[in-house]
Amino acid sequence: MSDEQSRKWWALGAIGLSLLAVGVDATILNVALPTVSADLNASTSQLQWIVDAFTLVLAAVLLPAGLLGDKFGRKKFLVAALVLFGAASLLCAYSGSSGQLIAARATLGLAAAFLVPLSTSVLLNLFETEAERTKAIGVIAVSQMLGLPLGPIVGGALLDHYWWGSVFLINVPLVLLGVLAVAKLVPESRSSERVTIDLGGVVLSSAGLTALTYGAIEAGEKGWDSTETVVSLLVGAALIGLFVLWELRVAASGKDPLVDLGLFRGRGFVWGSILSTIVSFAMFGLIFALPQYFQAVLGTDALGTGLRLLPLIGGLLVGASVINKMPAQLGPRTVPALGFLLVSVGLFMGTATETDSGYGYVAIWLVVIGAGLGLAMTRSMAAALNSLSKERSGVGSAVVQALRQVGGAIGVAVLGAVANSAYRGNLDLDGTPQQIADAAGRSVSTGVAVAAKLRDAAMLEEVRDAFMTAMHTLLYVCSAISLVAALLALAFMPKRAAVPAEDAKDATDSKDTEEGAGGTRITGSVA
Numbered sequence: 175m176s177d178e179q180s181r182k183w184w185a186l187g188a189i190g191l192s193l194l195a196v197g198v199d200a201t202i203l204n205v206a207l208p209t210v211s212a213d214l215n216a217s218t219s220q221l222q223w224i225v226d227a228f229t230l231v232l233a234a235v236l237l238p239a240g241l242l243g244d245k246f247g248r249k250k251f252l253v254a255a256l257v258l259f260g261a262a263s264l265l266c267a268y269s270g271s272s273g274q275l276i277a278a279r280a281t282l283g284l285a286a287a288f289l290v291p292l293s294t295s296v297l298l299n300l301f302e303t304e305a306e307r308t309k310a311i312g313v314i315a316v317s318q319m320l321g322l323p324l325g326p327i328v329g330g331a332l333l334d335h336y337w338w339g340s341v342f343l344i345n346v347p348l349v350l351l352g353v354l355a356v357a358k359l360v361p362e363s364r365s366s367e368r369v370t371i372d373l374g375g376v377v378l379s380s381a382g383l384t385a386l387t388y389g390a391i392e393a394g395e396k397g398w399d400s401t402e403t404v405v406s407l408l409v410g411a412a413l414i415g416l417f418v419l420w421e422l423r424v425a426a427s428g429k430d431p432l433v434d435l436g437l438f439r440g441r442g443f444v445w446g447s448i449l450s451t452i453v454s455f456a457m458f459g460l461i462f463a464l465p466q467y468f469q470a471v472l473g474t475d476a477l478g479t480g481l482r483l484l485p486l487i488g489g490l491l492v493g494a495s496v497i498n499k500m501p502a503q504l505g506p507r508t509v510p511a512l513g514f515l516l517v518s519v520g521l522f523m524g525t526a527t528e529t530d531s532g533y534g535y536v537a538i539w540l541v542v543i544g545a546g547l548g549l550a551m552t553r554s555m556a557a558a559l560n561s562l563s564k565e566r567s568g569v570g571s572a573v574v575q576a577l578r579q580v581g582g583a584i585g586v587a588v589l590g591a592v593a594n595s596a597y598r599g600n601l602d603l604d605g606t607p608q609q610i611a612d613a614a615g616r617s618v619s620t621g622v623a624v625a626a627k628l629r630d631a632a633m634l635e636e637v638r639d640a641f642m643t644a645m646h647t648l649l650y651v652c653s654a655i656s657l658v659a660a661l662l663a664l665a666f667m668p669k670r671a672a673v674p675a676e677d678a679k680d681a682t683d684s685k686d687t688e689e690g691a692g693g694t695r696i697t698g699s700v701a
Contacts, residue, residue: 181359182300186310188355189293190317192256195348196286197321198328199228199263201461202341205329205476209338210275220272226391227276231283232290233387233579234380237432239288240295240572241376245369248292248299248568249362253353255288260349267339290318291572294559296356298567299363304560311559312552316494319453319551322461323487327480334477365566372424375432378417383576385410390583394590433573434566442506445666446558447574449510451581452659453551456517458586459652460486460543462593463645470618471529471638482533489541493548507667510553514660516546521653525646529638550659557667592651597644602636618644 203210203225211221243251262285265278294314301307332340389406396403421431437443468479493516497509520543527536555574562570597618603611610628614621614637621637 182306185300185355185359186297186313188352188359189296190313191348192259192289192352192356193293193314193317194321194324195259195345195352196289197318198325199282199286199321199342199345201322201325202329202344203325204465205326205480206333206338206341209333213338214269214272214275216272216275220276222395223276224272224279226388227280228283228286229391229579229583230384230387231280232287233383233576233583235284235287236291236383236572236576236579237379237569238376240291240568240570241369241371241432243288243292243295243568244365244566245371247362247364248295249356249360251288252292252296252360253356255285255292256349256353256356259285259289260346260353263342263345263349266342269339290575292568294571294574295567296360296363298559298562298571299564300360307560308552308556311556312494312497315450315551315555316490316548319457319490319547320487322457323480323483325480326465326476326483330475330477330480334475363564365564367430369566370430372421372430372432374420375417375424378413378420379432379576382410382413382417383580385413386580387583390580390587393584393587398587398591433569437561437570437573440561441666442557442668443561443570443574445662445668446554446556446561447577448581449514449554449659449663449667450551450558450574451578451585452514452655453517453547453554454578454582455585455589456521456543456652456656457547458582459521459589459648462586462589463648466618466641467527467645470622470641482536483540485537485540486544489544489546490548491544492541493545494552495548496545497549497552506553506557507664507669510550510557510667511660511663513546513549513551513553514656514663517543517550518546518653518656518660520544520546521649521656524649525653527642527645529642546656550663554663589648589651593644593648596647597640600643601640603633606633 207221207225210216210224214220216224239251239255259282262278262281266275266282269275269278294311297310297314298307301310328344329341332344385406387410389403389410392400392403392406398404418435421433421435424431425435464483465479468474468482469476474482493513520539520541523539523542524536527539558574559571594617598615601611601615601621603614606614610624614624614633618637618641621641622634625631625634625637
């Protein structure tokens with residue numbers, strides 16, 4: 175391997191570690207929330223904002239972040255975002271009040287809004303062949319997914335020995351490594367076209383994505399029929415509708431829209447984005463159900479819960495390694511379809527898990543799901559991202575991530591509502607005082623705590639049985655969604671993999687300037 179090739183893959187590794195920090199941060203806080211609540215005397219509302227501030231700022235800034243990278247240089251914004259992410263992690267770790275922690279978490283979301291799309295955009299400019307790009311996208315996809323199960327593992331280990339702020343300090347060494355590697359190994363790149371800033375599009379898209387995300391969060395907290403949920407979702411949908419009309423008007427006037435709506439005419443981009451979002455549904459469904467199963471039903475601690483998720487990571491790595499050994503042109507339809515089928519089978523196997531099931535059986539179906547996720551996610555994201563041109567890869571990557579962000583938030587709210595409804599519907603506490611029954615019905619963790627406090631073995635068994643029914647319902651739903659995704663992949667994904675720009679040169683004439691590294695433009699075919 176030449177020095178130039180080696181530099182590319184080292185740079186990819188550093189970017190993958192940086193995105194791993196973002197993925198870990200998404201779930202690690204959940205483990206620390208009880209301790210944070212006690213140490214900072216945080217109210218339930220404040221705890222909610224500590225979690226949600228990150229997500230809302232991320233949704234609001236994604237598209238403008240991609241645009242700024244395209245216009246002024248992706249590398250410089252990527253380095254700045256890494257530095258900001260590290261600084262915000264330090265602020266989180268040493269926050270002395272709930273307000274400080276909320277502000278620091280919002281700053282983390284701002285940094286992540288630049289990190290996530292620009293990391294992908296840099297790769298599209300760094301790797302010139304379609305085969306290399308597909309492998310690089312696979313590494314990035316796995317890095318993002320690995321963070322979700324790793325969060326409880328790392329968080330549990332740290333909380334067993336250190337204070338709650340340590341869960342944020344883990345980001346700092348990863349970010350420092352990323353800064354050094356990106357500064358040294360990644361060439362600067364920006365669009366050679368004169369990119370104008372579509373202020374109207376920025377405002378409408380940011381407000382719309384924020385409203386939709388907030389509505390999804392409120393749906394998970396207060397239900398789909400609450401006023402806040404309905405109003406927020408309607409306002410968000412209206413703003414996104416206005417955004418589309420605005421973008422069409424800007425394009426018709428000959429100016430540069432924030433988002434090239436022509437992207438949505440490509441099967442690879444549309445269905446790759448949709449299927450990537452469905453992957454998030456399955457992953458979040460697992461992350462929602464399994465920690466509660468391990469802790470509330472089996473009685474494990476945070477670290478034990480995290481360690482029991484390791485087979486999922488093992489399967490994920492196996493699936494990703496298999497896909498990286500395949501030619502990029504092989505099976506743009508069949509590979510993601512096979513991945514989703516494996517996910518569906520693994521989730522269906524999970525419905526046979528009972529309170530007395532051995533962990534060995536759980537580990538088996540976790541490996542199957544992990545392998546399927548590795549196959550499905552890598553090729554789905556590659557189909558979407560390989561459709562982007564180098565010229566607007568920052569905004570294009572941000573669009574893919576925005577669709578995943580909002581779709582994932584709505585999916586989590588739907589899955590949470592399904593699980594909570596099934597739990598409450600199957601919890602039979604007749605003869606129990608209403609106040610105690612209401613408390614036990616809030617969640618399985620609360621139900622177990624109430625039963626333990628009352629030393630009521632019958633209530634404890636009822637709570638655990640109701641949760642198992644809810645978990646089975648959730649796994650059935652996720653399995654069905656994954657099966658539908660497999661059929662959608664077979665029906666609608668492109669028949670052919672993306673082709674290099676040399677084959678599509680007659681169709682487009684734009685070029686991209688890279689400072690410090692040359693490159694030819696790669697575009698995706700639209701089948």
